Amino acid sequence: xxxxxxxxxxxxxxxxxxxxxxxxxxxxxxxMYWYRQDPGLGLxxxxxxxxxxxxxxxxxxxxxxxxxxxxxxxxxxxxxxxxNQTALYFCATSDLAGGAYNEQFFGPxxxxxxx
Amino acid sequence: xxxxxxxxxxxxxxxxxxxxxxxxxSSSVSxxxxxxxxYPNQGLQLLLKYLSGSTLVESINGFEAEFNKSQTxxxxxxxxxxxxxxxxxxxxxxxxxxxxxxxxxxxxxxKVEL
Numbered sequence: 001x002x003x004x005x006x007x008x009x010x011x012x013x014x015x016x017x018x019x020x021x022x023x024x025x026x027x028x029x030x031x032m033y034w035y036r037q038d039p040g041l042g043l044x045x046x047x048x049x050x051x052x053x054x055x056x057x058x059x060x061x062x063x064x065x066x067x068x069x070x071x072x073x074x075x076x077x078x079x080x081x082x083x084n085q086t087a088l089y090f091c092a093t094s095d096l097a098g099g100a101y102n103e104q105f106f107g108p109x110x111x112x113x114x115x
Numbered sequence: 116x117x118x119x120x121x122x123x124x125x126x127x128x129x130x131x132x133x134x135x136x137x138x139x140x141s142s143s144v145s146x147x148x149x150x151x152x153x154y155p156n157q158g159l160q161l162l163l164k165y166l167s168g169s170t171l172v173e174s175i176n177g178f179e180a181e182f183n184k185s186q187t188x189x190x191x192x193x194x195x196x197x198x199x200x201x202x203x204x205x206x207x208x209x210x211x212x213x214x215x216x217x218x219x220x221x222x223x224x225x226k227v228e229l
Contacts, residue, residue, distance in 0.1 A: 004158075031215060040124065042205060042221040043159075050214065058216075090158055094215050101147040101166045102215050106158035 003027045004107035006091050012113045019078040021110050023091030030096040032074040033104065034058075034066060036087040043090065049074055050096070081114040088112075117142040117208045121220035129228055130198055136191040136223045138180075138206030145211040148189040150180055153203045153222075162204070165189060176200075201227045 004025045013019050023032065030051050035043040035058075045058030047066040055068055063085060067075045078085055088111050092104040118141045128134045140146060147166050151159040163174040170182040180191045189206060206220040 033216075035219075040221055042121075042219040043217075044219070045216060048216060092159075101164065101209065103149075103161045103164065104159075104215070104217060106151075106160065108158045 002108070004091060004093055004105055006089075006107040006110050008110060009108065010111045012115065013081055014115050015082055017081050017114075019081050019112065021076045021089055021091075021112070023074045023076070023107055025072050025091075025093045025105075025107075027093055027095075027105060028071075029093040029105070030071065031094045031102075032068065033092040033094075034064075034074070034076045035090045035092065036060070036085075037090060037109075038087050046076065046089075078112075078114075081112075083114045086112060086114045117146060117210050117218050119206050119208050119218055119220035121206055121223050123223050124221065125224045125226065127226045127228060128196055131195050133194050134192065134196050134200075134225065136204050136206075136225065138189045138191065138220060140187050140189065140206070140208045142187075142208060142210055147209045147211065148180075148182060149207040149209070149217065150174075150178070150189070150191050151205045151207060151219075153205065155202070159205060162191075196225070196227050198227050198229065200225060 033048045034046040049055045049068045065077045091107040094102045094104045120139045149164045150162040152162045153159045165182045173179045207217045
């Protein structure tokens, strides 16, 4: 089984709809991240969480919210989806020990299309 | 704040030829440097990383990268590429004391042709 899973893998929705993307991990890591990937822009950090009670905004958090329901679960919500939120979304995890040089482990991604 | 520049968005190369993917970074503090690879329809996975010590780091599949502090670069090289190396490659930087937040470059698509 994959260590970092994301659901759904693909989603098509309409402008104005509320959408939740879910991420679960079995690696036992404290730190979790949400990124979006756009062609030609690379990956940009939306939100990150260093433990269940610690949630922080990334560089592009506007229009998004997150919930860390447990150490293993980190959800990303789009309260009112808009077309420019069409992108590939990745969840990632890393271990607390070691800090800034730790490898991040990525899920397979969720492709979201907002019409 | 740190930033990463990957000037080449696409690099076509023939199989068994050498390749270099360029990465330059900017930061006011010490950094850790990473190369991640994304195969088609997959998530990213770590290829190699520089933390400290020897400036030349190697991966298990023949890639290597050299940290050059004076030129603020971390270019990725492979002396002989294979079709299976076709993927998108991302350079990333994490600032010491920055809590493991990665800043990614825009990516370089490596296309290996027969």
